[in-house]
Amino acid sequence: MKLSFTKMHGAGNDFVVIDATRTPFLPTPELLARLTDRHFGVGCDQVLVIEPASTPDVDFDYRIYNSDGSESGQCGNGSRCFARFVHDNGLSGKDSIRVRTISSVLELRRVEGGLVRVNMGVPRLEPLEIPFNASPRSTLYELCLDNGTEVEFGTVNMGNPHAVIEVADVDSAAVSEIGQAVQRNRAFPESVNVGFLQIHDAGQVSLRVYERGAGETLACGSGACAAVVAGRLWGKLAESVDVRVRGGALKIEWQGEGQPVWMTGPAETVFSGEIEWPN
Numbered sequence: 339m340k341l342s343f344t345k346m347h348g349a350g351n352d353f354v355v356i357d358a359t360r361t362p363f364l365p366t367p368e369l370l371a372r373l374t375d376r377h378f379g380v381g382c383d384q385v386l387v388i389e390p391a392s393t394p395d396v397d398f399d400y401r402i403y404n405s406d407g408s409e410s411g412q413c414g415n416g417s418r419c420f421a422r423f424v425h426d427n428g429l430s431g432k433d434s435i436r437v438r439t440i441s442s443v444l445e446l447r448r449v450e451g452g453l454v455r456v457n458m459g460v461p462r463l464e465p466l467e468i469p470f471n472a473s474p475r476s477t478l479y480e481l482c483l484d485n486g487t488e489v490e491f492g493t494v495n496m497g498n499p500h501a502v503i504e505v506a507d508v509d510s511a512a513v514s515e516i517g518q519a520v521q522r523n524r525a526f527p528e529s530v531n532v533g534f535l536q537i538h539d540a541g542q543v544s545l546r547v548y549e550r551g552a553g554e555t556l557a558c559g560s561g562a563c564a565a566v567v568a569g570r571l572w573g574k575l576a577e578s579v580d581v582r583v584r585g586g587a588l589k590i591e592w593q594g595e596g597q598p599v600w601m602t603g604p605a606e607t608v609f610s611g612e613i614e615w616p617n
């Protein structure tokens with residue numbers, strides 16, 4: 339059987355997009371591994387699946403699988419690619435569509451210049467359940483990691499979990515080592531996306547994210563939203579922030595508690611293809 343796919347990226351966070359609006363996509367671990375593997379398959383950070391709407395209040399369902407096969411309820415960069423794919427392939431003529439993930443409903447809008455603006459929803463700021471070696475301090479937690487490092491971080495749920503650590507310099511931050519140690523901590527039984535945030539001024543930051551289920555990616559849209567929310571709660575950021583990531587730039591806007599976060603950024607198609615499955 340041949341499976342059609344489209345390779346896309348949003349600021350370098352790359353995806354294999356599957357249109358399952360007519361034929362159901364049944365993602366076995368082996369098939370996901372074939373799609374995500376950069377050496378033996380197509381290669382991507384996440385597989386995005388476009389499904390028919392399961393309820394009348396949305397246009398489509400949106401499933402997200404990390405490169406390790408785990409499923410997530412949110413993928414910001416993927417949402418912009420989702421909107422672009424739906425438009426370019428004539429699946430909807432609307433300029434604004436609503437999609438349901440396993441955890442959230444998102445509104446995706448096409449804007450000028452190939453950019454897409456996404457209503458990423460209202461961030462959830464529930465306090466972390468504190469296990470033995472972490473302690474809360476206002477919107478910050480302190481944690482002694484199993485590698486002996488002490489970190490301070492904020493937590494924000496954007497439909498998926500994020501821990502945000504402020505650093506003096508993103509380029510020299512030990513993103514992989516600290517990211518993995520935070521993910522292993524029992525404070526995060528479902529693991530967590532770990533953001534490293536450098537604040538240049540109230541409107542400009544740099545960010546690297548060690549993603550749950552995918553490792554460090556060139557950009558993480560939900561991570562950018564979480565980082566700006568955390569930075570605003572710490573009183574350090576303005577309502578509109580330009581976020582520099584390794585693969586480009588995103589604009590994040592958040593008016594404050596109870597309000598949705600808006601993310602604007604690029605969405606590009608790289609190529610389309612077919613793979614034989616099973617081979």
Ligand SMILES: N[C@@H](CCC[C@H](N)C(=O)O)C(=O)O
Nearest residue numbers: 410413414415498558559560
């Ligand atoms: N790259 C994403 C987030 C993808 C899911 C994440 N790794 C998780 O497991 O929650 C984005 O752009 O938001």
